[in-house]
Amino acid sequence: MLVESAPGSALGHDIAVGQSVPPHTAHAISVSLPKWSDNVGYEEGEKRVVDAMVNGYPRFFIHLSIRKLAKICEKKHAAPGEQAMLFPTQRLADHCRSFIERRSQLLNDPVAARLIHLLVSPETSLTNGPASISPPNSSAKRAVNLHIVLFPESAVPIAKEFWQHSGTGISSRLADYCLSILPEDVLKPSPPTSPTVVRFPGKSQNRHYATKSIGKVPSPTQPQFPPIAPPKQTPEQDTFDADLDVYVEERYGRNLPLAAASSAKRAMRRRISGVLIRDNPSDCHGVPCAGIQDVEVGPSTRGVSNVSEDDVFLYPTGMSAIWSAHQLALAALPPAKSVCFGFPYTDTLKILQKWGPGCHFFGHGTDSDLDALERMLEQESQLSPNKPPILALFTEFPSNPLLRSANLPRLRALADKYDFLIIIDETIGNFVNVEVLPYADIAVCSLSKVFSGASNVMGGNLVLNPSGRHYEELKAAQVSTFEDFYFDEDAVFMERNSRDFKRRIKVIDTNAEAVCDLLRSSSAAANAPSAVIKEVFYPKYITPEHYEHCRIKGEGTQQPGGFGGLFALTFTSSVASEVFFDNLSCYKGPSLGTNFTLACPFTILAHYAELEWAAQYGVEAGLVRVSVGLEDTASLLQTFKIALEAAEEAVRATT
Known part of the structure; x- marks a missing residue:
């Protein structure tokens, strides 16, 4: 069966360690770790890997734009040795502060954290670039409330726990937006100052930000985050490029205008609640949108008919x-x-x-x-x-x-x-x-x-x-x-991105089932001779009776549900795991559910400090997790055959 290839498909291509996945994507949520040794190096903080990383999964790797904004906040408001973490609301910042103070107390090293409220606001609706090159129809700049948690260096690991576990820190796009409207003198590197309450006047035409400090200043310690290099472009050029990106997305009907964000959110809530009668184009600011008020909705298809948006x-x-x-x-x-x-x-x-x-x-x-x-x-x-x-x-x-x-x-x-x-x-x-x-x-x-x-x-x-x-x-x-x-x-x-998610899921389901059937036929679970794969973990084979009970049967107009795009493999030896992974020609990095095939040595990335504990539950150190994408089915099958043959040959060579 031939299915469409994902744009930028990685089959047959390598991406350098530390580069974004997908490539050339400023806000990519995965990062290339193409070899088994790269993943181990990442977990062990190997300089070769860490220094190469331009991004990573956002809850584990704080995006460079967020780090840059945090450094600016530290320079203006932190005591010596304090570090900053940024949140979109005061309630979330207060949760972070409480977590830091409570956890540090439990660890017998109590610290105090404090909050600062920062208002980042343009003074006019003009864009920062010269009027003659401002993108047509670009959205007016708006104010942003930024809530800063300041804490001593000793609490950095605890603060990072909160960032990772809660997932509530600011996004990289929000950080970029704040950077785009900060005054030039704030963007320039400057020595740290004491954390007094300060108002910074913006550029005369359009910017300012103000602060309010809450809490006590902890005792000084040394800062941990490395300095972020200043941008090579001017702030005006950075802002113009960002505005142009927004204009291109809106002009060609790919994105709704930013002014229609409430409609975008309503459209997603309707898709998730299953109330849309048909999720196809309706006019909203001249572009397709399922979020306009009079779009056709009905009883939910989620199995509970009275679910609503x-x-x-x-x-x-x-x-x-x-x-x-x-x-x-x-x-x-x-x-x-x-x-x-x-x-x-x-x-x-x-x-x-x-x-x-x-x-x-x-x-x-x-x-x-x-x-x-x-x-x-x-x-x-x-x-x-x-x-x-x-x-x-x-x-x-x-x-x-x-x-x-x-x-x-x-x-x-x-x-x-x-x-x-x-x-x-x-x-x-x-x-x-x-x-x-x-x-x-x-x-x-x-x-x-x-x-x-x-x-x-x-x-x-x-x-x-x-x-x-x-x-x-x-x-x-x-x-x-x-x-x-x-x-x-x-x-x-x-x-x-979500407008065609139902169609994409069906293609991914088909691809994943074909790949899993191939691999399981060569596994010890299927009694294959000289197998290097022990088990293929996939809902079709693992607790199938429980999965089948909830799998959508396809009654009426609904299509039957598939088994999803994710599977995992365990191997007969560490050699087989590593060689299979290294020879698998697809994107390699964290995350799943991508339009392209993406693989990672899951246990190494998620449980490196607790490998023995994870193994007690069947999550072996050599486990490889694969998220299948939209690529051509035949190409996918060939890719996995090559990796499997390489693993088999490596095992034969060691016996």
Whole structure:
């Protein structure tokens, strides 16, 4: 079967270590780590790798634009040795401060952090470039509230934990926007100053920013972040280039105008809630948009017919949606420990362990774990019969990276019996393939993955199930606390990317199934002679009965769901793992759900400091995770055959 190739397909091409994936993408969310040794070097802080990196996955690698903006904030407002972390709202900055102070106390090295509110605001709506070259119809500049957390050097690892786990820091596009409207004297390198309250006048034609400091100044320490080199271009040229990029996206109908960001967000909420009758062009500022008021909508196709766009909430990252779901549960219901069921993506477990009363971990996510969970619930309910034994159970469907699917009907029955929430991360299965919302009180998803596909913007969402027994409490708490801190420009890019996500998912499903069938036929799991692959982890083969129960059957006008685009491989030896990976001719780096095939040595990247612990749950050090893209099926199959043959030859040479 021939399917379209992804633009910029990497099959057969190498990208230098540290370069953005996709190439030449300022806000790419993956980075090239093409060899096994590059991934190990990254984890060990090897200078060769670290110095080459121009970007990385945004929750793990702070984008250079964000670092530059943070350095400016430090120079103007930090005491000697203080460092800065930037957030879009005061509430999030306060969460960060509280986390730093609480965690440092637990580590017996208490520190104080403080907040500064910075208003970055142009004085007029003029663009910064000369009027004669300002892009037509470019959006007027608008003010941005920036909230800075300042903390001593000793707290840097803790602050980075918050940035990584919560996913709530500012985006690189927001940082670029702030840099584009700061006055020239602020952009120039200058020695650090004491953190007094200062107003900086902007350029006479259009800029200023003001500050307000909150909290005490900690004792001085030495700063950690390396200095960021000043731009080679002038600020005016930087701003003009950025404005031109926006103009090109809007002029050729790819993006909505930034002024229509609210329509872009509404369009995405309608796609996610499944209420759109047809997601095809309707006129919105002269470009296609499913977010205009009178677009045709109907009952949800998500398995719960009364879900509406008002039950969908957008976040700047998938992890911020998970973190917010946990915060929501803690706010709406009496506090108790949560359960993490199945081996999850690393930060989900960290969130449940580091916020609230704690977490019970059932790391295999198998039916035997379900039996153990039921016994634990019964014991806890007997000890405290007047309150639910747990607050919420978090699970992925299927899990990342082992692609195991939990028995959702049985989990739902336990939740109803013992009165706790079910929170399901549907990122890997995605709601085109599986129907999990009927079993969930809250469903969360990383929109950064296949919903976007382009690997150039982050996003996440949270969906409340209106048929859930705690819907009223959850909805009331969510409405009272929700802040829309998804930066408008990020939302506009995400809306554009997601217009064809249903079509892309079907192509990716077909490609992934073909590749997995090929690899499994050559694996030990299929009794292949002299196999170097032990197992292919893919929903078609792993806990298939649980996945099939939720797989969309394709009744009426719906197409049947597939098995998704993600799979993982384990090998008979470390030699086989490394040689297979090094000879796999595709993009190599973190993330998944991309329009192009993307591979990584998952355990090395996600659990390098805890390899033995991860191995207890079947997540072996040599595991390779692959996210399949839109490339030609025959080319993909040939690519994987070549890598497999190289691994087989390497193993033969060592025996």
